[in-house]
Amino acid sequence: MGRPPRLLFFKKGVVDLELTPANQLIESLAAELGELLHPNTVEDAKLVQKGLMLYRQGMVTQLHIGDDSVTATVQDVTPAKVRLDLNFLSVSECSCPTDDLCRHQLAVFFSAYARSGVGSVGDWVTEWREPIREQKAVAGWGMQAAKDLIKANGVLMPEYSRWVHSFEVSFDTLLASKKYTSPYVIPELFAIYERRIHASAPVKQEWRLLYELVGIVVSFRKLAVLSEQLGHNEDVVKRAYLHLFQNMMDDAEELVGKIGVQTTPFAFDEFIEKLKDDAFELLTAANGVEYERIYLYRLLWVHFFKKKPWREEELEKIRLRGKELQDWENPVPLAVARIHLNILQQNDELALKIMAQITDDLFTAYMVFWIDYLSQLKAWKRVGPLIELFLQKVKGYLEHLGGYHSCAAFTRNALRAVTPYCVENDRVDLFERALLVMLPYSFADYEYLLFERGQYDRWGELQALVGFDYYDLPKDRVKVIEKERPEVLLAMLHQTAQREIDQKNRASYRMAVRHLKKLRTIYKKLKRVDDWQYFMETLLERTRRLRAFHEECKRSKLIET
Numbered sequence: 001m002g003r004p005p006r007l008l009f010f011k012k013g014v015v016d017l018e019l020t021p022a023n024q025l026i027e028s029l030a031a032e033l034g035e036l037l038h039p040n041t042v043e044d045a046k047l048v049q050k051g052l053m054l055y056r057q058g059m060v061t062q063l064h065i066g067d068d069s070v071t072a073t074v075q076d077v078t079p080a081k082v083r084l085d086l087n088f089l090s091v092s093e094c095s096c097p098t099d100d101l102c103r104h105q106l107a108v109f110f111s112a113y114a115r116s117g118v119g120s121v122g123d124w125v126t127e128w129r130e131p132i133r134e135q136k137a138v139a140g141w142g143m144q145a146a147k148d149l150i151k152a153n154g155v156l157m158p159e160y161s162r163w164v165h166s167f168e169v170s171f172d173t174l175l176a177s178k179k180y181t182s183p184y185v186i187p188e189l190f191a192i193y194e195r196r197i198h199a200s201a202p203v204k205q206e207w208r209l210l211y212e213l214v215g216i217v218v219s220f221r222k223l224a225v226l227s228e229q230l231g232h233n234e235d236v237v238k239r240a241y242l243h244l245f246q247n248m249m250d251d252a253e254e255l256v257g258k259i260g261v262q263t264t265p266f267a268f269d270e271f272i273e274k275l276k277d278d279a280f281e282l283l284t285a286a287n288g289v290e291y292e293r294i295y296l297y298r299l300l301w302v303h304f305f306k307k308k309p310w311r312e313e314e315l316e317k318i319r320l321r322g323k324e325l326q327d328w329e330n331p332v333p334l335a336v337a338r339i340h341l342n343i344l345q346q347n348d349e350l351a352l353k354i355m356a357q358i359t360d361d362l363f364t365a366y367m368v369f370w371i372d373y374l375s376q377l378k379a380w381k382r383v384g385p386l387i388e389l390f391l392q393k394v395k396g397y398l399e400h401l402g403g404y405h406s407c408a409a410f411t412r413n414a415l416r417a418v419t420p421y422c423v424e425n426d427r428v429d430l431f432e433r434a435l436l437v438m439l440p441y442s443f444a445d446y447e448y449l450l451f452e453r454g455q456y457d458r459w460g461e462l463q464a465l466v467g468f469d470y471y472d473l474p475k476d477r478v479k480v481i482e483k484e485r486p487e488v489l490l491a492m493l494h495q496t497a498q499r500e501i502d503q504k505n506r507a508s509y510r511m512a513v514r515h516l517k518k519l520r521t522i523y524k525k526l527k528r529v530d531d532w533q534y535f536m537e538t539l540l541e542r543t544r545r546l547r548a549f550h551e552e553c554k555r556s557k558l559i560e561t
Contacts, residue, residue, distance in 0.1 A: 004108050022065050023116045025086035030113055030124055032089055035236060036101075039129050040184065051106025052125065060111040070112045074104040082108045158267070159275045160214070160244050167218040176226050183240035190223070190244055206259075210268065213255045213304075214275055216248045217282070224286040237288060244294040250394050256303040276305045280317060283333040294333055298340050298369060311341050332358075336366050336492060345368055348382050355389055362395035364390065365410065371417040383421045387430065390414075395437050404441070411441035425498055440466050456481050460488035470496040470515060486522045493519045499548060504510065509552040516558055 005429050038042040054060065054074055059470060063072040070084040081095040082104050110121045174193045175181065181189070197215050201208045223244060227237055270356070282297045318338050325331055335358060338361070342351040355367065367390045374383045394414065398407050415434060422431040435446035443466055450459040459481075470492050481488050493515050500512035516536075523532035543549050554560045 022067055023118050025068065026065075026070075026112055026116045027118045029084070029086055029089060030107065030118065032125060033106075033109065034124070034128050036089075037128070038184065042494075047101065047103055048106060048125070048128070050103035052110060052121070054103060054107035055110035055114075055121070058108050063108070063111050063115065063139050065112055065116060070108055072108045072111060074107050076104065082105040084108055084112070086490040097206075104134070139310070155405075158202055158211075158271070160271050163211060163214055164218055164278070165213055166200060167197055170224065171219065171222045171226075173375060175223075176229075181226075181230060183236050186223075186241045187244060190219075190241070193219070206268075209255055209259050210271055213252060213259065214271070214278075214321055216252045216255070217275060217278055217296070217300075220245065220248050220293070221278070221285050224282075224289050227288050228286045232288075234288065240308055242289070242292075245289050249292060249296055249299070256299065260303060272304065273310070276300075276310060276314070279305075280314070283318075283337055284321065284329075287330055290330065290333060294336050294366065295369070297333075297337060301340060301344060302373065308345070311345055312455065315341050316346075332360055332363055336363070340370070343373070346382075348385070352385055352389060361393075361396045361400035367393070368414055368417045371421075375417070375420045378424075380421060380425055384425070387418050387421060387434075390418075391437050398438065398441065408441045411438045414438065415442060415445060451477060451480075456483075456485040456488045460492060468492070469499065470518075482522070486525055490519065490522060493522070501543065501546070504546065506548055506552070509549045512549070513552045513556045513558060517556060520558070 037048060039045055039048075054076065059075045061073050061075060064070065068086050070082075071088065072082050074080045074082060076096075077095070080102075083093045084105060085092045089101075092101075092105055094102050096102055096104055110124075113119060113124065114121050170193055174196070175186065175189050197219075198212075201211050214360065223241075232240070279297055279300050282293045286293070301311070301314075305314075315338065318334050318341070322331070322334050322338075325334070325472065335354065339351045339354050342348070342354070355363075367386065369387055371383060371390065374386065398410070401407055401410065415431075415438070418431065418434050422428065422434075432446075432449065435442045435449065439446065443462070447459065447462055450456075451461060459477075470489070473492075478489070497512045497515040500508040519535075520532055523529060536558070540550065540553070550559065
């Protein structure tokens with residue numbers, strides 16, 4: 001099916017515009033630039049302003065819009081030739097010295113945007129600047145005092161449906177009343193929303209805590225749904241307001257702890273049961289912020305919804321909802337919930353069976369929660385099989401995750417989770433297997449383990465595996481190994497010296513000679529002088545055309561003159 005015609009709205013009526021492939025790409029580029037450039041960043045604001053000025057002064061000439069690119073010349077101090085790639089903005093080119101996105105490329109974009117008829121340049125700029133105006137408006141709203149909010153809402157007496165209605169109305173009024181809301185003003189709007197609901201909280205401490213927990217569950221769901229409705233992708237959410245979800249997770253964890261240690265009124269039961277039903281929507285109401293939604297759901301079921309009949313009813317609800325899943329819906333949240341409840345019910349065999357059947361690599365991240373949970377219970381017999389399955393799956397997850405820093409952070413968290421079991425049960429072998437399977441991200445921990453255990457041969461192999469040169473090694477480690485097992489350093493010194501020789505310049509030859517002298521010292525210490533002489537004769541023969549290298553060897557007395 002083709003894309004339907006786009007309707008352009010003008011003051012005097014409506015115009016049909018059939019978007020060509022190039023126009024569609026220009027429209028996508030407009031959206032991409034709107035996300036890439038931030039009006040609150042001084043550099044980005046200046047860049048847009050300069051590009052707009054060049055465009056409005058008519059400095060863009062020889063404009064040509066092709067199927068997947070736009071070319072033009074921009075008459076600046078020095079004429080700049082520009083090619084905009086409509087598929088991949090990052091490979092666009094400009095003849096000016098700037099390496100990144102420049103004012104000439106923006107000027108050409110504005111010119112192409114206007115000529116294609118996709119939209120008005122003025123409207124694009126106005127929409128792009130929307131966050132600044134919204135923030136000013138938000139600042140004004142934020143000045144309303146808490147006492148005014150209380151007057152507006154009134155303090156809500158304990159009634160679950162009334163609480164939820166109040167949260168939803170306040171949220172929709174402040175955050176969901178516009179067709180478009182910039183992601184960068186959502187934190188400020190959300191802060192006003194939170195002040196409003198706190199102002200209406202019950203006075204009694206025990207009810208206030210429950211009120212705040214209900215508010216978190218409702219707010220979490222509403223924000224996740226709004227994010228999806230506004231079309232904010234994962235990167236945008238992460239940059240602009242992911243911290244709001246994380247703050248709510250932290251607050252919920254604190255609240256369930258406080259509620260758990262206080263004496264609760266009998267009337268709480270009805271509220272908790274209704275909250276349980278609302279918590280189910282965390283799994284299915286939206287597709288974004290999946291990890292955060294599932295974390296909050298599991299937290300509530302561990303600490304708050306503890307009745308066995310409730311858990312059995314929830315399993316049945318999950319089973320029925322799973323049958324209704326559409327092809328476009330993500331099955332992982334329901335699968336995680338099903339596993340979670342079976343673990344809470346101590347049905348570990350079924351839980352592990354379900355885990356083993358899931359092929360989605362991203363699922364592996366959820367296993368760390370259960371390893372932590374069972375370790376805190378000191379249920380060591382239950383933790384072991386879970387860690388074994390985790391280690392079978394974690395390599396695929398790390399490959400899927402990508403990005404060194406993300407993988408390293410996850411590895412640290414995973415190793416922290418498996419450590420209590422390995423220590424308690426004297427399973428150094430299992431811990432070492434975890435380190436091996438998560439290389440190279442576990443390198444620092446594995447290197448430390450091997451060195452402390454005196455396994456210097458394996459320590460040297462690990463250094464070579466991750467590609468370290470001799471001069472990358474920690475000097476304190478090298479001193480110990482030179483004394484205890486100097487032969488461990490031989491292979492690395494050979495490799496490092498050869499890499500320097502391969503650079504074929506005078507400075508690298510000098511470095512190579514330094515490593516060769518160290519090699520000679522170790523060979524003599526090991527009483528393998530014949531091996532050293534044979535190696536050196538072979539090396540000199542192989543490099544006989546590298547006169548500068550031979551000169552450095554003579555200067556350092558590696559070669560007899």
